[in-house]
Amino acid sequence: MTKQELIKERRSQDWRTELRKAHPNKERILHERTAISELPIEERITSFHEEVALGYTREEAMAEARRCLDCPTPGCVEGCPVGIHIPSFIKLIEKGEMLQALDIIRETSSLPAVCGRVCPQEKQCESQCIYTVSLKKQAVSIGNLERYVADYERLHRDRSVKPQRSSQPQRGRIAVVGSGPAGLSFATDMAKWGYDVTVYEAESQLGGVLRYGIPEFCLPNSIIEDELEKMRDLGVHFVTDTIVGKTITYEDLKTQGMEGIFIATGVGVANYMGIPGEDLKGVYTASEYLAKYNLMSPEELAAELPSLRGKRVAVIGGGNTAIDAVRTAIRLDSKQAVIVYRRSEEEMPARAEEIKHAREEGTEFLTLHNPVEYLGDESGRVTAMRLQRMELGEPDESGRRRPVAIPGDIITMPIDEVIICIGYSANPLVSNSMPGLEVNKWGNIIVGDDKQTSMSDVYAGGDIVRGAATVILAMGDGRRAATAMHQRLSGRIEEGALV
């Protein structure tokens, strides 16, 4: 059955037809989007570990689900990078069947509590919702509904069904390199289908960017821990502090009997602009800065805070990483926290909700400015930056208007700390250690549609293939790679596999 046929079949179930009749569209569209409660701003800016968005209550979720028109050709599904059957899960929420709603999401997404929190829905499913496209109203709050059912399952664990390991006899050994969303979703599917899966992680803690990059006030570590616990229940083994390509090689993995290897190493090398002063003390990369504070306990942070207070912090860039870094600086009680971005706010790639939160919390936005030099004192510590004023020119290949320098228009701004957030590149360690592995000129691993690399037993997915992208795309890659590797090893495609 094709995806469209399944969507149609589900939509024609009697209970859904009844639901549509019970509340006609003209009644549904009268309701405004249900706002999500948030932590008060004054509490947010003093708390690094408290989540800002608080999630829907059951009543709120059901009210928001009622807004969904159960469209015969749902644009939202087309806008979702992994094609979640969005109206099917939303109508189950309207009916009050929260765990069944989650089952629908889990058909395609292995990390709903994560994606419900960090996906840029306004650029994906919600941008294609009929409310946005035709009714010119606020879209159904698909992300918040996804988050609600995922959280419901965690809070009602006794009523939820644990993912089951396959009843098939144990299959072969599989290695996963990297424990970010791509590696975790791949490992989950393979373990469910009976493989003996071991995930190797270079760092001491698991989760990749979910743990080291995205701060707890956006994505609590307890959510990641919950996913890891489910995976351990499925029998997945985790080996931390192990760098594949250094501590252990491809040949070692083959000697240990690994029949397939999935590489999901992300893009861990921070980009620099190559301007003078980037080596001064007080100039950090986003990874250094975010990882340091993400891994601190509330007690450690409290002890460190007095020495961090009162700094003027500039964050260079306009993506999610930059917004996470500036909001971290605010929570570290900076005197000034400013985003310096070379285009205008309209072109910022960060999620709209996060930009809104950053502004509410006191972030300044210095758009159309680009650093050209960092200045330091005699001890080698940064004290100021020189910024080139920019204007917008013609659109570039990404469709965004290109920033163009205004000749001679440079300002100097005093600063105590700079966080560089201008993107990441692939770490060549793994590919250098595997000469048969083809990479492109940026060091990203080349794969086919099925995520198979130039080495027949090695698959790859996530940022190491795409370049810096998103959680949902990484997760989708992991699931597609699992389907393809399983098919190659067993000749089967399991029900529920993401093809």
Ligand code: FAD
């Ligand atoms: P990663 O999450 O990078 O995980 C790779 C893992 O592999 C890491 O744990 C790494 O230590 C490990 N590894 C690397 N090399 C080796 C090796 N040789 N041996 C063993 N292990 C190795 N996306 C969104 O959708 N929404 C957001 O709000 C969002 N915010 C972000 C905020 C920040 C600060 C950053 C940096 C990114 C953000 N992203 C966001 C992007 C998103 O997190 C990534 O696209 C996604 O995590 C990529 O997943 P991945 O599994 O490919 O790699």
Ligand code: SF4
């Ligand atoms: Fe519901 Fe919007 Fe999807 Fe229509 S497009 S099914 S209203 S979420």
